[in-house]
Amino acid sequence: MKILLVSGHRPGHNLCKATGVDEGSLNVELVRSLLPLLSPYAQVDVYPYERDMYQDNKNGCLKVSLKDYRYIFEVHFNAGGGRGTSVQLHSAYKGGISVEQAIADNMAALGFKKRGDNGIVRRSDLLNMNTALRLGIDYALIEVCFYDSAADLALYRQRQKETARAIAEGIIDRFGLKAGNAGPSSGQAETRNAVVTGCSSLNVRRTPNGAVLGTVKGGASLRILGAGKDPDGDVWYKVTDGRLTGYVWPRYVR
Ligand SMILES: [Zn+2]
The missing domain is CATH 2.30.30 (SH3 type barrels.)
Incomplete structure (x- = not known):
């Protein structure tokens, strides 16, 4: 199975003055942690860290062929004064959500509050998500937690490795991936x-x-x-x- 991991934005982008952290770097850091966890189980590619897939998609110059992938997983951190975690899917996506529900449950077990419907948020306003739906590729986006919340960010810092494992295990367990199937x-x-x-x-x-x-x-x-x-x-x-x-x-x- 081929998986594409995407880190939202670019390193240095979306700086939060209150916490002194930028979202782009957090996204890259987490994708870098996910890659070795997933690689024994699937053929995992990463959208170039230094690029913003949303911008490339908007400009019609995506750096990978999305059709090659069975699953696209995009990492973001949230902002705007809330707290907690959510895994986001397209409102019109009709497929199963056991992978995403497992990730949300695993995140909640680490202490992150579930947002939306038991940790799942449906939306239709994201370009990459819309593109994946049109192509018939399973796609999910995680808003790990709020990086403008000192409390959320402290919890994430404390549980960074476990957060990566929570996500990877959701994908591995619920897709039924076996080690050695990495291509x-x-x-x-x-x-x-x-x-x-x-x-x-x-x-x-x-x-x-x-x-x-x-x-x-x-x-x-x-x-x-x-x-x-x-x-x-x-x-x-x-x-x-x-x-x-x-x-x-x-x-x-x-
Ligand atoms: Zn973001």
């Missing part, structure tokens, strides 16, 4: 062909996030041989173009 990310699947996309020149490294051996150009054909993790737990593809063999950042390979 190429697991390093166990058969090799496959791919193309360098979304960048003009991609570094090929000796080890995951290690020394650069050389580069391959945008549009170049590669063969994915496997995968490996860097010390942060991020997954890198092992590839060859017949000349160079090494590790590349999966975001730029399709």
Whole structure:
């Protein structure tokens, strides 16, 4: 199963003066924590951290092909004077909500107050959510808690690792994902062909996030041989173009 994780906004955006924290950085931090938790169970891609998927979608220049994904999960933190957590789905989404309900329940178990209908909020005013619905892709957005609430933010800081686990376990348990089903990310699947996309020149490294051996150009054909993790737990593809063999950042390979 292929999952796309999205961190809302960009690092540094939506600064809250009261708490001194910006939402973009919180979103990225949590997605970075989710990635290694989910990667053994699914083929997980991350929308480029430095980009705002909403803006890219609005401008018609999305950096990934959404149709490739079975599930899109977008991370935000809330603001505006409330407290608590909510998992948000499209009002017209007719599919099951057991994944999202499990996430809301897991979050509540950490001490976050459930908002909306037992932690689920339905809406139809979000562009990425609308796009996913139109394409028939399951999509959910979490508003983890209120980052302009000192109390919510303190709870999150205290339970950051558990928050990531609460979300990941909801997805793993309720989709029935099994370890080792990660596809190429697991390093166990058969090799496959791919193309360098979304960048003009991609570094090929000796080890995951290690020394650069050389580069391959945008549009170049590669063969994915496997995968490996860097010390942060991020997954890198092992590839060859017949000349160079090494590790590349999966975001730029399709
Ligand atoms: Zn947001």
